[in-house]
Structures are given as C-alpha cells and as structure tokens.
Amino acid sequence: MKIAAAESAVAQVRDGLVIGLGSGSTAAFALHALGRRVLEGLRIVGIPTSERAAAQAGALGIPLSNLEDNPHVDITIDGADEVEQDNLDLIKGLGGALLREKIIASASKKLVIIVHGDKLVSRLGLKVPVPIEIVPFGWQVTAQRLSTLGAKPVLRRDPDGAPYRTDGGNYIVDCAFEAIDSAESLAREIDHVVGVVEHGLFVGLTSEVHVARAEGVSILS
Numbered sequence: 001m002k003i004a005a006a007e008s009a010v011a012q013v014r015d016g017l018v019i020g021l022g023s024g025s026t027a028a029f030a031l032h033a034l035g036r037r038v039l040e041g042l043r044i045v046g047i048p049t050s051e052r053a054a055a056q057a058g059a060l061g062i063p064l065s066n067l068e069d070n071p072h073v074d075i076t077i078d079g080a081d082e083v084e085q086d087n088l089d090l091i092k093g094l095g096g097a098l099l100r101e102k103i104i105a106s107a108s109k110k111l112v113i114i115v116h117g118d119k120l121v122s123r124l125g126l127k128v129p130v131p132i133e134i135v136p137f138g139w140q141v142t143a144q145r146l147s148t149l150g151a152k153p154v155l156r157r158d159p160d161g162a163p164y165r166t167d168g169g170n171y172i173v174d175c176a177f178e179a180i181d182s183a184e185s186l187a188r189e190i191d192h193v194v195g196v197v198e199h200g201l202f203v204g205l206t207s208e209v210h211v212a213r214a215e216g217v218s219i220l221s
C-alpha cells in the first residue's frame with residue numbers, strides 16, 4: 001500500500017519541476033519511483049528533507065539541490081504519521097525529520113502526502129504523540145513547560161540510551177496529548193514555549209493526501 005500511494009503521487013511529477021523529497025518509509029518508495037523515472041529521462045531537481053533522504057536520493061541518481069539555489073519548490077511528496085480526515089492537518093516527525101520537512105513544505109506550492117488508510121483519524125493525537133524538536137540546553141525546563149499544555153513529554157532516545165539527535169543536532173520530546181481539540185491553537189501555544197525549535201503539527205499546509213487501501217488509492221484534497 002505504501003508503494004501504491006507513492007506511485008500515485010509520483011505520477012504527478014513532470015519535467016522541469018523542483019521536488020521536495022520526503023523522509024520515512026513511505027516517502028522512500030516515492031524516491032524509488034522518482035529514481036526510476038529519472039533513469040527513463042525525467043528531468044527534475046530534488047530538495048531532500050533529511051540527510052537520510054539525501055543519501056537515498058543521491059544513490060538513486062536523483063539530481064539534488066537546496067533551498068538556497070531553489071527557494072520555490074513545486075511539489076513536495078512526503079509521508080505522515082496521522083492525517084485528520086476533515087481538514088488534512090497532520091502529525092509528522094516520528095521519523096525525526098520534522099523541522100526540515102516543515103521548512104520545505106512551507107516553501108512548496110503543493111504538499112502531497114502519501115499514507116495508508118490506517119493513518120486517517122477523526123482527531124489528531126488519538127494514536128501518536130506530537131514530536132517536538134527542542135534545543136538540548138535546559139531541555140528538562142522546556143519539557144516541563146510543555147507538560148503544562150497537557151502533554152506527557154518523553155525524551156526520544158537512541159537504542160544505546162543516548163538522547164536522539166536530529167539532523168540539526170537538537171533533541172525531540174514526544175508529547176502525547178491524547179485527542180487534540182484544535183491543532184491550530186495547540187500549535188500556537190507550543191510555538192510560544194521557549195526552547196522549542198519546531199513541532200510536528202502541520203496545520204493548513206497539506207494540498208492533497210493519497211490514501212492507499214486494499215481496494216485502491218483515493219485522493220483527498
């Protein structure tokens with residue numbers, strides 16, 4: 001199903017476009033589909049949302065660039081951890097790349113999300129926590145402030161127990177809020193916490209969602 005969603009989104013890509021390259025296991029299938037089309041002659045430039053996506057895309061022969069040389073992105077194709085079905089707001093960042101993903105999504109004319117049907121929810125926060133990227137300095141204080149917003153912050157760690165580091169060298173606290181009544185107002189509140197770099201609530205950014213289910217792919221927009 002991840003492959004089906006990825007192929008559906010990549011079918012929109014045409015010659016000459018600047019493409020934001022998402023991170024995560026579903027986006028990896030989109031990279032493979034793009035790499036195949038590049039081999040067949042498609043001319044695109046890719047802007048990777050993580051070091052990992054950059055390595056994968058480079059190995060697949062996708063020409064890469066950056067926001068300095070290409071500040072306007074035509075289409076970004078990325079995965080998500082949860083999609084609110086009524087408004088297409090998202091939780092992203094369980095893969096750790098939320099900051100660059102959000103910067104590139106914000107610079108994109110079109111954000112195309114690829115998921116399987118299990119990720120559609122009636123309200124965000126029902127199944128997954130909101131990943132919040134914070135600076136390491138004083139992280140306990142920042143986590144404490146986040147807990148006053150109703151979260152249960154847990155510092156993300158590597159398998160060896162060391163704090164997980166993002167591509168930007170920051171920490172991530174995964175914040176379970178249970179069900180989120182308004183992602184927009186929660187996003188505003190999180191934005192005001194000192195020490196927060198960015199959070200995984202993507203509000204009002206999504207253009208369309210390609211949802212793969214056993215019976216086929218449907219597009220929500």
Ligand code: A5P
Nearest residue numbers: 024025026079093095096097
């Ligand atoms: C990466 O930081 C995330 O935002 C991913 O896009 C998200 O976790 C979806 O990943 P999967 O496609 O692996 O579920």
